[in-house]
Amino acid sequence: GENVEQHPSTLSVQEGDSAVIKCTYSDSASNYFPWYKQELGKGPQLIIDIRSNVGEKKDQRIAVTLNKTAKHFSLHITETQPEDSAVYFCAASMGQAGTALIFGKGTTLSVSS
Amino acid sequence: EADIYQTPRYLVIGTGKKITLECSQTMGHDKMYWYQQDPGMELHLIHYSYGVNSTEKGDLSSESTVSRIRTEHFPLTLESARPSHTSQYLCASSESGPGGNTEAFFGQGTRLTVV
Numbered sequence: 001g002e003n004v005e006q007h008p009s010t011l012s013v014q015e016g017d018s019a020v021i022k023c024t025y026s027d028s029a030s031n032y033f034p035w036y037k038q039e040l041g042k043g044p045q046l047i048i049d050i051r052s053n054v055g056e057k058k059d060q061r062i063a064v065t066l067n068k069t070a071k072h073f074s075l076h077i078t079e080t081q082p083e084d085s086a087v088y089f090c091a092a093s094m095g096q097a098g099t100a101l102i103f104g105k106g107t108t109l110s111v112s113s
Numbered sequence: 114e115a116d117i118y119q120t121p122r123y124l125v126i127g128t129g130k131k132i133t134l135e136c137s138q139t140m141g142h143d144k145m146y147w148y149q150q151d152p153g154m155e156l157h158l159i160h161y162s163y164g165v166n167s168t169e170k171g172d173l174s175s176e177s178t179v180s181r182i183r184t185e186h187f188p189l190t191l192e193s194a195r196p197s198h199t200s201q202y203l204c205a206s207s208e209s210g211p212g213g214n215t216e217a218f219f220g221q222g223t224r225l226t227v228v
Binding site for chain 1: 222
């Protein structure tokens with residue numbers, strides 16, 4: 001089955017700096033790669049996702065890049081703000097109807113002002 | 114705001130009791146999932162379903178069961194609760210698109226404490 005590795009486990013940055021979180025996946029058949037943000041006491045919420053037919057996707061201060069050959073994808077947050085502080089999870093899944101989302105172990109991002 | 118609901122939000126129960134955690138979604142999603150998560154930690158897939166009467170086990174499912182009799186309802190049952198089951202349980206749902214999986218929406222979670 002799919003296995004997703006995520007690094008780093010914790011990340012501390014100053015407000016205004018950029019933050020990068022990296023994930024690798026094991027199954028070359030995976031074709032959907034979402035990123036979730038989880039705030040304290042809440043369920044994870046999707047912030048951006050990418051499919052295997054796209055190499056990069058941007059949404060304001062957030063971008064995701066995908067390297068299918070190397071089987072890794074990254075989340076980039078620019079101009080970080082204190083409200084970006086949360087736990088971020090990457091995930092991967094295959095295209096078949098009967099497959100589930102498999103998550104990485106999460107990255108705790110702290111943005112200090 | 115996602116239309117997926119979990120009850121109860123918090124539950125404290127004694128060892129050996131049978132419990133059922135409820136999850137309902139009103140979005141008509143075909144896929145539903147149960148994850149176990151300790152605070153701020155990894156999400157472990159317990160069970161998932163890709164339609165009515167279809168369920169699959171995840172990595173952490175051996176002590177629980179699920180059923181999917183209706184599209185909108187995906188309850189999780191622990192036959193005999195143990196202190197090791199103390200954790201947060203998150204339910205999610207998603208819709209299969211032409212290209213495969215799409216965004217999964219999560220409930221607020223049930224925080225279970227077994228004493």
